[in-house]
Amino acid sequence: MRILIKGGHVVDPANKIDELRDVLIQDGRIVKVQKNIKEAVDEIINASGKHVFPGLVDVHTHLRQPGQEGKETIESGSRAAAKGGFTSVCCMPNTKPVIDERSLVQMIYAEAERVGLIKVFPFGAVTKNLEGKLLSEIGELKDAGVVALSDDGRPVYSSKVMRHALEYAKMFDLRISDHCQDLDLSEGAVMHEGVVSTELGLKGMPAASETVMVARDIELAEMTGGKLHIAHASCAGSIWQVREAKARGVDVTCEVCPHHFSLSHEAVRNYDPCTKMYPPLRTQEDIIAIKEGLADGTVDCIATDHAPHTQWEKEMEYNVAPCGIIGLETAFSLSLKELVHTKILTLSQLIDKMSSAPAKIFALPAGSLSEGVDADVALVDLESEWTVKEEEIHSKSKNTPFMGMTLPGVIEMTLCRGKIVYRK
Ligand SMILES: [Zn+2]
Numbered sequence: 001m002r003i004l005i006k007g008g009h010v011v012d013p014a015n016k017i018d019e020l021r022d023v024l025i026q027d028g029r030i031v032k033v034q035k036n037i038k039e040a041v042d043e044i045i046n047a048s049g050k051h052v053f054p055g056l057v058d059v060h061t062h063l064r065q066p067g068q069e070g071k072e073t074i075e076s077g078s079r080a081a082a083k084g085g086f087t088s089v090c091c092m093p094n095t096k097p098v099i100d101e102r103s104l105v106q107m108i109y110a111e112a113e114r115v116g117l118i119k120v121f122p123f124g125a126v127t128k129n130l131e132g133k134l135l136s137e138i139g140e141l142k143d144a145g146v147v148a149l150s151d152d153g154r155p156v157y158s159s160k161v162m163r164h165a166l167e168y169a170k171m172f173d174l175r176i177s178d179h180c181q182d183l184d185l186s187e188g189a190v191m192h193e194g195v196v197s198t199e200l201g202l203k204g205m206p207a208a209s210e211t212v213m214v215a216r217d218i219e220l221a222e223m224t225g226g227k228l229h230i231a232h233a234s235c236a237g238s239i240w241q242v243r244e245a246k247a248r249g250v251d252v253t254c255e256v257c258p259h260h261f262s263l264s265h266e267a268v269r270n271y272d273p274c275t276k277m278y279p280p281l282r283t284q285e286d287i288i289a290i291k292e293g294l295a296d297g298t299v300d301c302i303a304t305d306h307a308p309h310t311q312w313e314k315e316m317e318y319n320v321a322p323c324g325i326i327g328l329e330t331a332f333s334l335s336l337k338e339l340v341h342t343k344i345l346t347l348s349q350l351i352d353k354m355s356s357a358p359a360k361i362f363a364l365p366a367g368s369l370s371e372g373v374d375a376d377v378a379l380v381d382l383e384s385e386w387t388v389k390e391e392e393i394h395s396k397s398k399n400t401p402f403m404g405m406t407l408p409g410v411i412e413m414t415l416c417r418g419k420i421v422y423r424k
Pocket of ligand 1: 152153154179231232278279
C-alpha cells in the first residue's frame, strides 16, 4: 500500500523542513519527503493549502483504564487523541488498580493494539499503589515496556523515597515525571491562592505549594544524577528554577499545559468546576513567565494533562468537584492561538514542542517524518476555525472550560503507521 500526501506545507522540526513537500508512505512507513514526488501510488491525499506535521506526542494523558471506564477508555481516549492530531500518548499510571506491575503494563499495550488507532506508551508508578512508601519493581516495569515513571496525581512525599526513586530509575534509564505539590500547603484548597480566591471565598493553594517541591526534586536530581521531568509547571517560580537548574547542568526537563497559558484564575469567577485542576489556573504574571519559558527553551514541551471526569462528577459544587479537564482535542488549537498567533513561538517551534521534543525526552519512537520511521502524520488546516461543541467531542468526558469557544486550526486528518485513524 503506497500513499502520497501531495502539495502540503511540511513542518518537520527534527529534520529542519519547513516548506512545500510531498510525503510518500509505503506499508506504514515514511519512504521520502521531497518536492514533487511523481510515483505510482494506491492513494493520493491532496494536502494543498494544508500543513503536514509529524503526529503530535502527548506525554501526559489520563486514559482511566483500568478501573474508571465511565470517564474514558483506551479506545475513547485514542479516538480523542487522533482527533486532536496526536499519534502517540503516554498514559499515566494512577488508574484502578495502579500501574505498578508487569501484567497491567502488558494489558495496556494489548488493549491499545486491539483498538488499533494510535500508539499508547504507559508510564509506571514510582511507588507501589502511589502510596509513596515502597518503590515499584522498577526493573520489571521497564522490562514490560514502561517509558517513564510517575506517581502523578500525587507527589512522592518523602524526600528519602524520592531520592531512591531517582537513583533506581537512573539505573534503568527512566525519567521520573514529577507532580509537584506540597500536600500540607495545598490542604483543602480548590484554586490558586490570590485575590480571586479571597474574593470568591474559596480556599486557595499558594504558588509555593508547587515551587517548594520543584526545588526539592531539582536538588535531589542534582545529587543523584537522576533524570527528572517537571510535569504541568504552572507558575513563574517553577519556570525560574528549571531555567537555573538547566544552566548548571541538572538533567531536568519541563512541560506546561495549554490551559495554564490560556486561562488565569480569573476564569474561576464563574464557579465552573471545569476551571478546577491541580495545579490550578494561576495569575497573568505566571502566564507571562510560562510563555517566556517556552520561548527561551526552559520549557521543553507542551503536554495536555488530559483528565476526563463524567458529567455528574463535574456538576457537583466547586469545592467537591474532582480536579482536571480534558485536553487532547483542544491542545493544538489553543497552543496555535496563544503561542504562534502572538509570535511567542514560530510554527516550527510549536510543532517541536508538541512532537519531536516530548518524543526525545522519553525516548519514544515518534516525533519526526524521517525516512523509514512509522508514518505518523497530522494534516492540518491552519486557516480554518472550529467551535468546541459537546456533541463533537470524541472523549467520553466533556469537562472543558473551552466549551463553545471558537479556535483556530482544524485537524483534517491523522495517520498512524500509515493508516488513516481520523478524518474530519
Ligand atoms: Zn499531576
